[in-house]
Amino acid sequence: MMMQDLFSGLTSALPEQENLAEGAVLLRGFALSAEQDLLSSLSAITEQAPFRHMVTPGGFTMSVAMSNCGPFGWVSDRSGYRYSPVDPQTGRNWPQMPESFLQLAQKAAAKAGYADFMPDACLINRYEPKTKLSLHQDKDEKSPDHPIVSVSLGLPATFQFGGLKRTDPVLKYALQHGDVVVWGGVSRLYYHGITPLKDGDHPLLGRYRINLTFRKAA
């Protein structure tokens, strides 16, 4: 325990590691030691594959702006959702997954009990105030037997997750800059989303929240 904790009362009472559901582990602050590397790699990626608002098969433009890195990227348009090795906006492959991204994802997965996680896709979501992500399941990956590792950076968000059915009751959690969540086991197919982002000013990311999700797509 830090000396300060004994008498300041200012440090957080939240546990460093918490089980959110069966197979889901929240690692608070796990990405903090890598934040500089993550943010500089992120800038290099989005210079090559700029953030864009994708269109859903139903014709709605998503409020989340997205990019990808790694062998596969998640894309959506009027014809559906899928993983593609090519960025449809540039016709080029997605940028390589940086070593700092891969190492963080593997370290987090191992800590949560998934020793050999080999992601081949990293979806990068960018939120600004009012941006939301409606309740959904992640089902576009070939197998749900691999976990998903999510990394939150920048402004805090309220994350909600329920169960296997859209109508299952939801729990809400605050996700802060540096938090990492590993979703495996049955929780891998739970409905989840992000409530509209509250305005704020993050010292490193200003008015943005960035979420990285590492997946095994193929």
Ligand code: MD3
């Ligand atoms: C639970 N992203 O990209 S991260 C997504 O913050 C996505 O941008 C949100 O949902 C975001 O698909 C939530 C937490 C998360 C990610 C994937 C999950 C939770 C999950 C997959 C299965 C269950």
Ligand code: FE
């Ligand atoms: Fe998701």
